[in-house]
Structure formats: C-alpha cells, structure tokens
Amino acid sequence: MSTPMVSMRGVDKRFGDLHVLCSIDLDVAPQEVVVVIGPSGSGKSTLCRTINRLEPIDAGEIRVDGRPLPEEGAQLAQLRADVGMVFQSFNLFGHLSVLDNVMLAPLKVRKVSKATARAEAMALLERVGIADKADRFPAQLSGGQQQRAAIARSLAMHPKLMLFDEPTSALDPEMVSEVLEVMVGLARDGMTMVVVTHEMGFARRAADRVVFMDAGQIVEEAPPAEFFDATRSERARSFLSNVLAH
Amino acid sequence: MTAVIENLDPLLRALGTTVLILVISAVGSLVLGVLVTVARVSPIPVLRGAAFAYVQVFVNVPLLALLLLAVFALPDAGLLMPLTTTVIVVLTVYEAAYVAEAVRSGINTVAAGQVEAARALGLRLSQTLRHVVVPQAVRAVVQPLGNVMIALLMNTALAATVGVVELTSAVNKVNLVAAQPIPIFTAAGLTYMALALAIGLAAGRIEKKVAIHR
Numbered sequence: 001m002s003t004p005m006v007s008m009r010g011v012d013k014r015f016g017d018l019h020v021l022c023s024i025d026l027d028v029a030p031q032e033v034v035v036v037i038g039p040s041g042s043g044k045s046t047l048c049r050t051i052n053r054l055e056p057i058d059a060g061e062i063r064v065d066g067r068p069l070p071e072e073g074a075q076l077a078q079l080r081a082d083v084g085m086v087f088q089s090f091n092l093f094g095h096l097s098v099l100d101n102v103m104l105a106p107l108k109v110r111k112v113s114k115a116t117a118r119a120e121a122m123a124l125l126e127r128v129g130i131a132d133k134a135d136r137f138p139a140q141l142s143g144g145q146q147q148r149a150a151i152a153r154s155l156a157m158h159p160k161l162m163l164f165d166e167p168t169s170a171l172d173p174e175m176v177s178e179v180l181e182v183m184v185g186l187a188r189d190g191m192t193m194v195v196v197t198h199e200m201g202f203a204r205r206a207a208d209r210v211v212f213m214d215a216g217q218i219v220e221e222a223p224p225a226e227f228f229d230a231t232r233s234e235r236a237r238s239f240l241s242n243v244l245a246h
Numbered sequence: 247m248t249a250v251i252e253n254l255d256p257l258l259r260a261l262g263t264t265v266l267i268l269v270i271s272a273v274g275s276l277v278l279g280v281l282v283t284v285a286r287v288s289p290i291p292v293l294r295g296a297a298f299a300y301v302q303v304f305v306n307v308p309l310l311a312l313l314l315l316a317v318f319a320l321p322d323a324g325l326l327m328p329l330t331t332t333v334i335v336v337l338t339v340y341e342a343a344y345v346a347e348a349v350r351s352g353i354n355t356v357a358a359g360q361v362e363a364a365r366a367l368g369l370r371l372s373q374t375l376r377h378v379v380v381p382q383a384v385r386a387v388v389q390p391l392g393n394v395m396i397a398l399l400m401n402t403a404l405a406a407t408v409g410v411v412e413l414t415s416a417v418n419k420v421n422l423v424a425a426q427p428i429p430i431f432t433a434a435g436l437t438y439m440a441l442a443l444a445i446g447l448a449a450g451r452i453e454k455k456v457a458i459h460r
Contacts, residue, residue, distance in 0.1 A: 054365070054366065077370050080367065083366070085363070087362070089359050091357070091362060092360075093360055093364070094382060104369075104377060105368060105369060108369060109369060153363075154366075157368065
C-alpha cells in the first residue's frame with residue numbers, strides 16, 4: 001500500500017479536564033474521502049483541526065504525506081499551504097473582494113505572478129459557480145456563496161488534502177446542497193478529503209469510509225453502505241436513529 | 247488685526263513650522279504606532295513586554311516633561327540635534343503610544359477565524375498580520391486615529407516652551423510688541439481650528455473610502 005496521506009497514531013488531546021481525543025489511530029489513503037460523524041462534543045472537529053496543527057496534540061504522532069507535523073514555524077506554514085481547510089464560519093477576509101480572497105495565498109505564499117493567480121482564481125470561481133461574484137465583498141454574499149468562495153480559496157493552493165470542518169452547519173437548509181454539490185465534485189475528481197459533517201446524504205453519496213466518533217474515541221468505521229445499513233455498535237445505532245428520525 | 251497683517255510674513259513662516267512638525271510627526275507616529283501594536287500582539291514575549299512598557303511610559307508621562315527632558319538632557323548625554331528635530335522626534339514617539347492603543351482596539355474587531363484561515367492557507371504570522379489583520383484593524387479605527395492626529399496638532403504648540411518658533415510662539419512674540427491680545431490670539435486659535443477641521447474631514451473621507459463593504 002502507498003504512504004497514507006494522513007496517518008494518526010495514538011493521538012491524545014485534552015482541554016483541561018476534558019479528554020477530547022483518546023488515543024486516536026486513523027489512516028486516510030490518497031484520494032480517499034473519509035467522513036467523520038458523531039454527536040457534538042465527540043471530538044470530531046478537534047480531530048480535523050489537529051491534522052494541520054491548528055490544534056496541537058498532547059501525545060501521539062500525526063504524519064501528513066509521510067512527514068511528521070513540524071513545530072510552529074516556516075515548515076508548518078509550508079505544510080499548511082498543501083493542506084486546504086474549510087471552516088464552518090467561512091472565515092473569508094472581510095476587507096478583500098472574493099477574487100482577492102482567492103488570490104492572496106497564491107501570491108504571498110506560492111509567489112505566483114499576478115496574472116497567473118488571477119486566471120486560476122477566476123477558473124476556480126467559475127468551477128464553484130460564483131464567477132459573477134468575483135468583485136463582491138464577502139459580506140455581500142449569501143452563506144452558500146461565501147462557503148463556495150472559501151472552497152475556491154483553499155483549492156487555489158493546489159492542496160493534496162482537504163479538511164472540511166462542518167462546512168454546511170452554518171448554512172440555511174436551501175444553501176446546503178450548493179456547497180455539497182461542489183464537495184461531491186471534488187471527491188469525484190480524486191481529492192483526498194476528511195469531512196466532518198452532519199450531512200448523512202453526503203456521507204452515503206461521496207464517502208469511501210465513515211468514521212463514527214463518540215467521547216473522543218473512534219467507535220466504528222466502515223464503508224457508508226455497511227455503516228448505515230448494518231451498523232455494528234449500539235452507540236452509532238442510537239445516534240443514527242436520532243439523526244435520521246426527522 | 248493690524249498687528250497680524252503687519253507681521254504676516256513671520257507668522258506664515260511660523261505656521262509653516264507648525265505644519266512641518268505636524269506632518270512629519272503624524273507620519274512617523276502612525277508608522278511607529280502600528281509597529282508597536284504588531285510587537286504587542288506578537289508571540290515573542292520580549293517584544294510583547296517591550297511594546298507594553300513603551301505604551302505605559304509614553305501614555306503616563308506628560309509631554310511637556312518629555313520635551314524638557316529631550317531638549318535639556320539629551321545634549322548633556324552627548325546627543326545634540328536641532329530644536330525642531332528634537333521636538334519632532336519627541337512628538338513622534340509620544341503620539342505613537344496613542345496610535346498603538348487605537349490600532350490595538352481595532353485588532354480586536356478582526357475575527358479570530360480569519361487569522362486561522364490565513365494560517366491554514368500557509369501564510370506566516372508576519373504575513374497574516376500584514377495582509378489580513380492590520381489592514382482591517384486600521385480601517386476600524388480611522389476616526390479614533392484622526393482624533394489622535396488632532397491631539398498631535400494641539401501638542402505642537404508645546405514646542406513654543408522649548409524655543410521653537412512655531413505658530414503659538416510667533417503670535418506670542420507679536421503680541422509682546424503690539425499688545426493686541428484679542429485679535430492676535432483669536433487669529434491663532436482660528437488657524438488651529440481650521441487645521442483640526444481639515445484633519446477631521448480627511449479622516450471622515452478616508453473612513454468612507456476604505457470602509458469594508460457590507
């Protein structure tokens with residue numbers, strides 16, 4: 001088997017008395033789409049955020065594309081440049097137009113020329129369906145449009161891995177699908193993805209593997225069909241029946 | 247009024263000195279103030295401590311005391327500068343502390359999530375500050391910075407106490423000869439008001455121009 005894109009071994013993390021990640025082992029293969037689900041407070045967002053070291057861990061080891069995560073500094077910045085991240089609250093830069101949001105990191109981190117950055121940014125905005133909003137500012141866009149801009153901003157760095165931390169949780173229901181469509185397209189194009197979400201439909205459609213977390217532990221992992229139709233653990237069954245009841 | 251008109255030449259020259267001190271100290275204190283703020287939010291404890299101490303010292307010592315110290319103590323310590331230069335340096339470091347305080351309050355308006363997003367994209371901390379945090383922080387405090395600049399204008403009058411012939415010093419001299427205090431000091435007061443108004447209007451326009459579109 002090739003080197004995993006992400007490899008977590010014995011990862012431990014505490015917030016004070018709260019043990020948010022208890023000895024997590026997880027591998028994500030290149031081009032694999034792993035969907036992480038679980039109740040709030042289960043540690044799934046924290047798990048996602050440890051992969052690019054937005055949350056430092058207390059013990060264990062995380063490797064991205066075979067390399068251990070470096071300490072804070074220039075090397076970590078380099079690694080983060082190769083790992084895209086999409087947040088629940090979009091976090092677009094408020095003083096920059098959508099186009100400038102997408103161009104900023106390629107210009108300043110990759111040092112590409114302005115013309116190249118602009119052309120790529122426009123192509124990406126086209127791909128996520130908001131090219132007509134390129135000159136708007138984030139606050140002038142709907143939530144769904146902002147999140148698609150944020151995805152384009154991440155893709156502009158040509159990441160080898162994308163992390164999605166509840167990308168649709170802050171969206172109105174009718175805007176969820178436009179964001180999920182973009183993500184399904186990415187998965188189909190072979191992007192390696194770790195997606196923390198409550199969207200079971202997306203997990204069924206796009207995931208190669210579903211990871212179910214509870215109380216800081218991975219309780220169950222399986223391909224989506226198996227996970228949803230032949231759930232093994234009692235905890236996952238009760239979670240699913242609560243989520244799918246409505 | 248005759249005293250003002252008869253002495254128009256030296257008065258205008260003095261006004262020129264006031265504006266010169268104002269403009270150079272304004273630019274200097276804005277630049278220095280932003281740098282102090284950056285040091286204050288940096289992850290390096292020594293820099294943070296130094297910036298904190300800087301602000302505390304200059305906010306808590308009277309400007310007049312600093313001016314007297316610089317004009318009389320620095321030459322004693324072997325550093326001799328022209329008077330106007332000394333005043334510009336003192337005003338710059340003094341007002342920079344107030345600029346730093348204003349900009350720091352602006353930094354708190356920039357959502358922490360944007361800093362995370364910038365770092366997740368691979369921007370280094372210095373790039374994150376320069377391209378994401380400071381531009382938004384400064385936009386949020388244009389009006390307060392305008393007020394700091396108006397205070398700076400008023401503070402240039404203290405240069406008179408250490409022998410620089412700027413506007414206040416010049417009108418004082420004219421009055422000593424002509425003894426027409428009401429028209430002379432009224433004219434000076436109106437001139438300061440006009441300059442302050444210009445700074446206020448400029449700040450208002452800049453604020454509108456750089457406002458973050460919503």
